[in-house]
Amino acid sequence: MRRYLLYKTGAVVFLLGFLAAPGAAPLAAAAPKAEFNKGDYWLGKEIYEEICFSCHGIKGNGKGPSFRSSRPRPQVFTSPYMKRMTDDYIFSIVKFGKINVLLEKTKGLKLKGTKATPMPAFGEVLEDDQIKKLIKWERGITTGKQIKDEESAEIFKDACSQCHGLKGKGDGERPRGSQPLGKPFVSEIQPPPMDYTRKEQMERFDDEFLFALIKYGRLEATTIKKFDFMKAYGHVLNDKEIWGVVRYVREAYINGKPRKKK
Ligand code: HEC
Ligand code: HEC
Numbered sequence: 001m002r003r004y005l006l007y008k009t010g011a012v013v014f015l016l017g018f019l020a021a022p023g024a025a026p027l028a029a030a031a032p033k034a035e036f037n038k039g040d041y042w043l044g045k046e047i048y049e050e051i052c053f054s055c056h057g058i059k060g061n062g063k064g065p066s067f068r069s070s071r072p073r074p075q076v077f078t079s080p081y082m083k084r085m086t087d088d089y090i091f092s093i094v095k096f097g098k099i100n101v102l103l104e105k106t107k108g109l110k111l112k113g114t115k116a117t118p119m120p121a122f123g124e125v126l127e128d129d130q131i132k133k134l135i136k137w138e139r140g141i142t143t144g145k146q147i148k149d150e151e152s153a154e155i156f157k158d159a160c161s162q163c164h165g166l167k168g169k170g171d172g173e174r175p176r177g178s179q180p181l182g183k184p185f186v187s188e189i190q191p192p193p194m195d196y197t198r199k200e201q202m203e204r205f206d207d208e209f210l211f212a213l214i215k216y217g218r219l220e221a222t223t224i225k226k227f228d229f230m231k232a233y234g235h236v237l238n239d240k241e242i243w244g245v246v247r248y249v250r251e252a253y254i255n256g257k258p259r260k261k262k
Contacts, residue, residue: 037087037246042262044248047241051233052249060253062204070229073204077253081170081201083184084192085254088112090246095239097232099222117174117189121217122159130155131214135207141168141196163193170195 049058055074057064062076075082088111092101100106102118122131130151137152157166165171175187187193196202205213212221222228233242252258 037091037243037250039243039245039247040240041244041247041251041259043241044244044246045252047237047245048248051236052245055229060249062200071206071209071227072229075230076200076204077249078256079198079200081192081195081198082254084170084175084187086111086114086186086190087246087250089114089116089190090249091242092116093230094237094242094245095232095234097234098230099219099228100232102219102222111190114186114188114190117191118218119193119213121215121220123215123217125159126155126214128211128215131211132207134214135210138168138196138210139202142199142202163189164196165193168196 048056052064054064054066055070056062056077057067057074060077062074064074067074089101092106092109092111095109096106101116104116126134133149134152134155137147137149137156140146156164156168161172163170163172163174165176170187170193171181171185172193175189175193176185177188179185179188194201209221209227212225212227216225237245
């Protein structure tokens with residue numbers, strides 16, 4: 001379906017091809033797997049405790065000593081949301097930095113089975129006031145106290161649910177693909193669209209950031225609005241070291257199974 005509702009002035013207008021049609025990928029495509037990478041856990045731990053901890057925290061909870069100075073705040077690796085992220089994507093983020101991954105400036109390195117997909121811009125189709133109301137409404141999903149707001153609910157269903165899921169759990173048809181509903185899944189687009197039910201994730205974002213994100217989209221929010229804090233480490237770490245840190249993050253935080261001292 002390529003139709004797109006235009007909400008400005010309250011009139012329903014159609015905008016063609018605003019977002020790429022979902023379901024363009026073959027339905028039978030194999031679901032991507034969060035496979036174990038070849039990295040060295042202990043090497044990764046060393047690097048994590050030297051570089052990454054300052055923002056992401058020694059416990060992987062996104063609350064390192066300098067976590068308050070970034071917007072959005074650092075990723076929370078212990079959140080269940082992280083299970084939807086692939087090792088390939090994590091590797092690319094660390095090597096090239098988030099903005100370059102989203103722009104696919106990754107020197108030929110392609111994400112296996114998934115596609116880098118930035119959160120799109122809605123400034124053309126939504127009024128500022130509608131965006132502000134949407135943010136309030138979405139925060140209601142997180143707190144469990146959903147406010148009644150028909151307009152936001154309708155906009156969400158039409159414009160956001162294909163990625164964020166009908167209930168805001170981040171399990172829409174684009175990230176989920178052919179993987180069964182209700183089960184844990186690995187997102188077919190990376191980063192996985194946000195799951196609004198995860199409080200520890202939504203606390204990373206203030207309203208000003210979310211407003212810029214929805215109005216301008218992830219690319220402009222990162223470049224022009226300068227919400228760009230996950231930089232590249234490819235110039236200080238080689239691939240072996242990066243795979244190590246990916247393995248450490250996967251095992252110790254995402255899977256929640258830190259190893260005992262060697
Ligand atoms: C200066 C603070 C800082 C440091 C140091 C840092 N990060 Fe991050 N990282 C961030 C922030 C902020 C985000 C959230 C970025 C966003 O959502 O735009 C993030 C996000 C991530 C993500 C998730 C990307 C996504 O799309 O959600 C991964 C994976 C990651 N960092 C890995 C690492 C690793 C591994 C290291 C160490 C080599 C590291 N980071 C060092 C601030 C930092
Ligand atoms: C094409 C898929 C797609 C659509 C459609 C979409 N989003 Fe997103 N959204 C994403 C992705 C991907 C992220 C994760 C962004 C990141 O971490 O860089 C995201 C993240 C978010 C976040 C959390 C902030 C963050 O940085 O993670 C909010 C809030 C949000 N979207 C709101 C919306 C709203 C409101 C709409 C509809 C008007 C919408 N999105 C439509 C893909 C989408």
